[in-house]
Amino acid sequence: MGDVRAHYLFTNDMRDSVLDSKAQEFACMFLNNTVPSANDNKSLNNSANTIGFYLNLINKGNVALVAANGDIRSVVLNFIKTFQYPNPRTKDSFIATVRDGIQLAPMREIIKILFLYNQIFPDKAYLTIDEIRHFVFFNEKIAFCKTLNRVEVINDIETYRASNELPSCIVPEDERDWNYESRQLSCFLGIMAWSGFIDIDKDGLVKLVIPRQDDLQYKAALLEVIMFNEYWEYGEIDINYISTEAFNALRTSYFNYCDQFILRNDKLNAIATSDIPSTPRQRIFFGAPGTGKSYSLNEEAKSLVSNKSNHIERVTFHPDYTYANFVGSYKPIMKQSDIACLDDDSKKVLSVLNNRTITTQEKYDALYESFKSTDGLTRLPIILGLYFDDSFETKKEDGTKASNNNSVERNHGRAIRKYVQLLSEESYKEKIAYEYVPGPFIRLLVKALQNPEAPYVLIVEEINRANVAAVFGDVFQLLDRNNDGESEYSITTTADMRAYLQRELGKDKDVTTIKIPSNLFIWATMNSADQGVYPMDTAFKRRWTFSYYGLDDEENNLSAAAIKPRFELGKSNKLISWNSLRKAINDELSTDTYNINEDKLMGPFFLKEEALKDNTSFNEAFKNKVLMYLFDDVVKQKRRSFFNCENSNRYSSICNAFDREGIKIFPDGVVNSKWLQEDESTISEDGEPRVTEV
Known part of the structure; x- marks a missing residue:
């Protein structure tokens, strides 16, 4: 095994299915300084910074403004023509690529080779995914060379197709280092297909989309990529020691390089001087x-x-x-009673006033002490005058008889009675x-x-x-x-x-x-x-x-409990993971036998974390939620062919069979699925060990 000569790093987060919404959303977040910290929302922080780096949104420059305005096509066009290796995604990846001597703008290079192929061999103008791997990313004549001879590369590809032997300029497999190579290469191609530059047919052949005669906009975009030959120059650096400050300066330099080539549309100046458009309303x-x-x-x-x-x-x-x-x-609506908002002292006064079993004099005597303590003895006759016409004797604070029994105050109360609404027994009731x-x-x-x-x-x-x-x-x-x-x-x-x-x-x-x-x-x-x-x-x-949200888009966020094979189903001793079983069932439902639409299949979080805590919880949740969903909604018309048990039209029979047979109640396509075969340990992108099903 030789020394590693070619290191590559990309991402799994740049899915073409979310480019539109995510690019605009994250651009607005960067421009408005609302990207959450990793402590507040680790997943969103990671996605925003990853997509923000590759599409050059972090820089808050021209590209971010164009993205915030919703012109994602122009942003992706700029990404396709300017993205290159080396790039300062991480310090380690940058150093490794510089040491390798790689200088490659992969997406624009694929387009240029396909364009030239159409000129030379129009009937053979395609690239397989393996040919892209070998002849673009790991080709000394392309990835390690500043003076490119693409005609020679195309001739090498034709020779390879005839002989099935790779030329000596291709880096051997054991000298390559690219984690998740297949997945990330698919991500590159997905972005290019989304942009409209390439088409991937059912046989996996990558072809250039030939512009129609009247499609001037596409012609201009294609010409822009084909004629673009710039590279980011990072200058003289000591790759044996790059300080944090120096690396941050490299990132700024790279962002500025990418930012200067965005095609500014007519609205850009208006955007730059107005409020920043926000996330979709x-x-x-x-x-x-x-x-x-x-x-x-x-x-x-x-x-x-x-x-x-x-x-x-x-x-x-x-x-x-x-x-x-x-x-x-x-x-x-039910309105609260009129006295509900009164304080306790006021409620006590009202209870005395509305007590029909005692005379007005007795009411005065009952309230005398409380009004005396609040310097309210002159108000008490007014209140009683509001409510009652009969006479009563009043007292001073020292307990002696008041002059004229406060007749003036009492008469004031009687005089204003018609102008006020008195609280009565009815006031205690709620009203509609x-x-x-x-x-x-x-x-x-x-x-x-x-x-x-x-x-x-x-x-x-x-x-x-x-x-x-x-x-x-x-x-x-x-x-x-x-x-x-x-x-x-x-x-x-x-x-x-x-x-x-x-x-x-x-x-x-x-x-x-x-x-x-x-x-x-x-x-x-x-x-x-x-x-x-x-x-x-x-x-x-x-x-x-x-x-x-695609069926498996978020499965990277599953916990170990969902990924690791740890559940026994029925009497089988074989350990099965929730995610593997889910994917096996989805694959079977997608076959021509059942032809179930994707929106009826099961996503990775169909079962909650609580259902995965132990074997008993999983089995119960699987019966009560998964089997019920399949029985009632998904295979309602094809229960007999999907459930391998007697009385498959009875949910209880299916549950009983599941308790005995486990996954054997499903068709052979599930039982023998590739997802349910032996497990192997792999290393995730962040360097942590992880069990995945193959």
């Missing part, structure tokens, strides 16, 4: 059950509002949910009253208007379980936001809503019409696989940013 997190939608939404919402719980309101839609629930309406009762939308709207500098998030769980057109009603008009994040159009308020808003916001506030302010976000989760969901019309969908 209306956003729907969707994917199969258990993919982590709700968790991710909650974590991002908490990060956005800096963990201020009173800045988030959560509501769950259901088939009976209405506009009145969501926005608000005039409703009957009608008031405008705001829903979660109006409640949070008021908070956002009262505090315009702070973000507020309204979270709607299961948004498609209600008829959204009916629930949102005229609020639908407010979902069109302008560049500042405020509603483009307003709606007219009803009289009862107007009265409520003025009571909360102040009489001087004009609330004849309302708009959603830029600091109010509405985020939702959706799972189209659920039974009893309502369809969304295109006009409604168009006003939302959709963040898709």
Whole structure:
């Protein structure tokens, strides 16, 4: 085995499925200095800094501004043409690549080779993934050479296809170091496919997308990549010792290099001088059950509002949910009794005044001491005069008879009786009253208007379980936001809503019409696989940013309890991991036999951590949740072929068979799945040992 001659490091986080939403979201976070610390949210901090490095958002320069404005295609184009090795992702990876003598801009190099291939051998103009590995990343004529002869490389590839022998310029396998090579290479290609430069066919052949004659925008982008030949120059450095300060300077230099080549669009100058666009205002997190939608939404919402719980309101839609629930309406409410807000002393006075078993004189005598102690003896005759017409004798503080029995005060009380509402026995009762009762939308709207500098998030769980057109009603008009994040159009308020808003916001506030302010976000989760969901019309969908959570996108965040084979099912002694079994079942359900849509498959968090604490908990949770879900929702029409047991149309029979046979109740495709074969220990990207299934 030779010495390692080629080191590469990339990431698993740059999935093309989340480029749009994540790039814009993280750009806004960097520009607004709202990236959470690792202590507050380790996962989000890691994702933001990883994507922020590769797309050059950390620098808060031109690229970040373009991304924040939503022009992600221009950001990715800049990434494809400028990303190179060496780069200062980490100090160790930078030093290793410099020592190797590598200088490679891999994505633009793949495009250039494919473009030239189309000119020379148009009928053979493709690259296999293995050819990209060998002839781009590990080719001395490409990765280690500053003067490139791509025609010679193409001829080498043709010779290799004919002979199946690699030329001597290719670095041997045992002299390569690239953890997660296959996965990260797929990530590179996924980004290029997302950008529209390449297409990967069903046989895995990578081909250049040939521009149409009238597609001037794509032609310009392709030409920009093909003609770009710059490299980041890091200058003279002592790679045996790079201080933290020196490494930070290298990163700044690299960021500035990448930033200077972004194609500025017409809006960039306006963006630079105006408020920074924020995270998408209306956003729907969707994917199969258990993919982590709700968790991710909650974590991002908490990060956005800096963990201020009173800045988030959560509501769950259901088939009976209405506009009145969501926005608000005039409703009957129980009002507390008139005396509920009084202090104890006042309540004692009222109890004496309303006591029908004693005379007015006895009431005076009963209240004399308490009013005497508060210098209120002159007020007591007024109060009794308010309530009663009969006479009573009054006393001074020393107990002697008062002059004229305080007749003046008593008469004052009787005179003003018609102008006041006396508290009586009826005042002790709660009453039904009608008031405008705001829903979660109006409640949070008021908070956002009262505090315009702070973000507020309204979270709607299961948004498609209600008829959204009916629930949102005229609020639908407010979902069109302008560049500042405020509603483009307003709606007219009803009289009862107007009265409520003025009571909360102040009489001087004009609330004849309302708009959603830029600091109010509405985020939702959706799972189209659920039974009893309502369809969304295109006009409604168009006003939302959709963040898709792929079936296995978040499995890297699973705990060891979910990954390690540690559960015995049935009478088998074979240890099985939850994640392996889940993937085996998903693969079988995806075959032509069942042809189940992805949104009905199971994500890694379909079972909660509590279900994985021990063997008993797992078996019970698997029966009560997984088997029930498969039985009721997924294979409802094909139970006999999916469940290998007698009476497979009875859930109880399936559970009993599972207790005896374990995974043998499933088809052979599950039992013999590659995911359930022998386990082996591997090393994760962060250097920690990890058990994975192969």
